Amino acid sequence: MPSSDFEIRMPEIRLPQFSRKMVVWGLIVAAALWLASGIYKVEADELGVVLRFGKISDVTEPGLNYHLPYPIESVETPKVTAVQRLEIGFRTVYQGPPARYEQVPEESLMLTGDENIVNVNLIVQFKIKDATAYLFKVRNVSGTVRSATEAALRQVIGYHKIDEALTDGKFVIQQEIQQTLQEVLDRYNAGVLIVAVQLQDVHPPDQVVAAFKDVASALEDKNKYINEAQGYQNDVIPRTRGKAEQLIRQSESYQQQRVLRSQGETDRFQDVLAQYEKAPAVTEKRLYLETMEKIYPRMKKYIAKVGKEGTGLMPLLDMRSVPSAP
Numbered sequence: 210m211p212s213s214d215f216e217i218r219m220p221e222i223r224l225p226q227f228s229r230k231m232v233v234w235g236l237i238v239a240a241a242l243w244l245a246s247g248i249y250k251v252e253a254d255e256l257g258v259v260l261r262f263g264k265i266s267d268v269t270e271p272g273l274n275y276h277l278p279y280p281i282e283s284v285e286t287p288k289v290t291a292v293q294r295l296e297i298g299f300r301t302v303y304q305g306p307p308a309r310y311e312q313v314p315e316e317s318l319m320l321t322g323d324e325n326i327v328n329v330n331l332i333v334q335f336k337i338k339d340a341t342a343y344l345f346k347v348r349n350v351s352g353t354v355r356s357a358t359e360a361a362l363r364q365v366i367g368y369h370k371i372d373e374a375l376t377d378g379k380f381v382i383q384q385e386i387q388q389t390l391q392e393v394l395d396r397y398n399a400g401v402l403i404v405a406v407q408l409q410d411v412h413p414p415d416q417v418v419a420a421f422k423d424v425a426s427a428l429e430d431k432n433k434y435i436n437e438a439q440g441y442q443n444d445v446i447p448r449t450r451g452k453a454e455q456l457i458r459q460s461e462s463y464q465q466q467r468v469l470r471s472q473g474e475t476d477r478f479q480d481v482l483a484q485y486e487k488a489p490a491v492t493e494k495r496l497y498l499e500t501m502e503k504i505y506p507r508m509k510k511y512i513a514k515v516g517k518e519g520t521g522l523m524p525l526l527d528m529r530s531v532p533s534a535p
Contacts, residue, residue, distance in 0.1 A: 247278045254290040256340045259283075265341055285344055289337040292404055295351065297331040297358055299409070318414070319363045325371040330409040333358050333390070335401050342400030350399055354390075357397070361389040371413070375421070376428065379408050 250273055251257040257269035259276045260283050267276075269284075276282040298317030303309040317328045335354060337343045347353050365385045369378055387406040394401050413421040485492040 243278050247276045247282070249274055249276065249284050251286055254288050255286040256289050258285045258287070258340050258344055260285070265345070268340065287337055287340050287343060289340055292334050292336050293351070295333045295335070295355055295358065297333065297355070297362060298328070299330045316359060319366050321366055321371040321374060322368050323370045326414055327366065327371055327374055327411060328414055329362065329366060329374070329411050331358065331362055331386070332407045332409050334404040336404055337400060338402035339400035342398050347397055347399045350401060353397065353399060354394065354401060357393045358390055361386050361393060365389060372428070374411050375425065379411065383408055
């Protein structure tokens with residue numbers, strides 16, 4: 210009968226034997242690799258923020274740099290020159306071409322200052338201006354910028370009438386949104402600089418688009434008539450002023466001529482008066498003859514026979530008016 214007792218033999222495992230010298234060299238290599246892990250590179254569009262046990266220790270410029278190996282120090286390298294973009298009121302579904310967009314009504318619909326509903330699509334561009342504040346002062350910076358932008362947009366649109374938002378007030382609204390948004394983010398110490406704010410699209414809700422188009426057309430007609438009236442005004446007024454100036458110059462010239470003529474006649478009369486005082490009869494006869502000399506050439510003349518044999522009047526032929534023979 211076989212015995213129930215049996216013996217289990219385990220395989221022998223032989224551990225490698227390391228000498229003390231090998232152990233020392235291994236530790237040196239491990240330490241060297243650990244120290245070398247602190248070498249890092251900061252790209253041209255980045256800044257390096259070095260943390261020592263979680264506290265900010267240094268900010269490094271682009272290039273090769275070194276920090277104490279983990280877990281003593283670590284580094285964050287945010288892209289400080291990259292411009293980030295946020296879309297408010299819509300989302301880009303497909304870049305295209307052609308691009309496709311999806312509306313987000315809970316962001317885009319808002320009230321204007323005159324209590325009209327308007328649909329606004331906005332683009333915000335921002336970049337990092339303070340790397341340490343961007344990394345550690347605000348959690349979820351993009352979400353914070355989005356929420357602050359919505360608040361600033363609704364605040365500014367609420368100050369303006371719908372006509373301003375739809376027509377010529379867009380530039381002013383963009384500037385006010387950018388200023389308000391920057392002030393809010395600076396109070397949060399978010400380390401963000403707002404580069405640009407652009408109203409991508411502003412339009413009334415779809416249910417009243419037709420009515421607002423009629424209003425816009427009426428405003429365009431109004432501006433057209435105003436421009437035409439201003440053009441007519443700019444044409445007529447200078448021309449009228451020119452004519453008035455011409456009449457004034459003609460009047461002044463006529464005035465000078467009349468004054469000079471009157472002065473000449475006065476001087477001539479004074480000369481005649483002096484001659485008359487010296488010889489009244491001679492002067493009177495001379496004046497009579499000069500007057501007749503001026504009157505007779507313009508008069509039709511007749512010869513009358515005086516006496517019993519007179520037969521009436523006979524016209525005197527003016528030889529100066531007879532045409533010459535051919």
